């Protein structure tokens with residue numbers, strides 16, 4: 001196989017394949033279980049908007065056509081609601097793809113990017129893919145340390161990635177912190193605010209990241225239809241920025257990266273206020289329930305503002321495996337440098353209850 005190895009770009013050796021959350025059917029078969037709950041990938045257990053399902057059914061008759069490569073109707077709806085122009089928006093096959101497009105558009109091997117130590121892993125990978133230096137800044141109380149991120153800037157710094165709220169810690173940086181940060185950094189640097197969990201945010205002091213775009217700063221804001229909108233399987237997300245930045249990103253976006261059904265479903269879901277409200281309620285109540293149960297059990301966790309929680313369980317990978325045997329798919333956190341933790345998605349009431357019951361059993365078993 002050495003001949004293949006010789007063909008590979010050098011920096012590809014630094015990559016491991018993405019570790020997906022385990023599929024429900026596979027776990028059922030393997031563990032001989034009838035009921036398995038997947039709480040591993042921060043999806044919305046409520047499912048998509050019923051209106052989106054109907055719209056997809058209507059769209060099925062047209063799938064022999066290529067999708068609208070420009071995503072006109074979806075962008076039109078987004079632009080109107082967000083008070084932007086369509087030229088400020090790019091669509092992606094999930095925001096994952098947009099993160100990669102950012103890397104490919106802006107990063108040369110001599111450039112540097114800045115990320116937090118326990119931030120969403122795709123930023124690190126986008127940097128590494130382009131063979132540039134990734135500066136990793138330790139977090140403070142599981143929260144981005146914006147001051148240290150600012151101090152890490154040098155002449156080579158090109159992009160700073162900030163997931164807000166952050167996955168997997170569930171914490172956020174507030175309006176004042178972001179304002180001070182944005183004032184303190186050179187205007188040439190691109191700041192990416194990844195707001196995949198934006199719709200779950202209920203705090204009044206959450207930054208208005210779009211205002212930086214409206215004020216012509218080099219900011220890219222990412223949002224997705226994979227979380228509260230329940231469309232993770234269709235792969236669609238969007239990025240917003242100033243026209244000049246979007247224009248260059250559009251040059252390398254694959255022409256039909258978002259499919260016709262995802263565009264239709266996203267458009268309808270975006271306007272289904274009732275479904276969004278329900279999604280938020282499920283998470284607020286579920287989070288309260290899990291927090292209370294963990295408090296009673298004396299188990300530490302990181303307070304979260306998103307639809308998942310980081311829970312300190314000791315040997316995370318061990319607990320993950322034990323939970324799997326009991327029909328709960330959680331997420332071990334070794335790849336995020338947090339081996340003592342698991343991350344759990346907040347699900348429906350019955351899922352949360354079973355998770356707590358099984359976690360109690362596993363922790364008794366382990367200790």
Ligand SMILES: Cc1ncc(COP(=O)(O)O)c(C=O)c1O
Pocket residue numbers: 041042093094095096097120163165166167194196223224225226232235236237
């Ligand atoms: C912070 C963050 N950004 C981006 C993504 C990717 O989402 P998408 O499904 O839009 O690719 C995730 C998914 O878990 C995430 O947690």
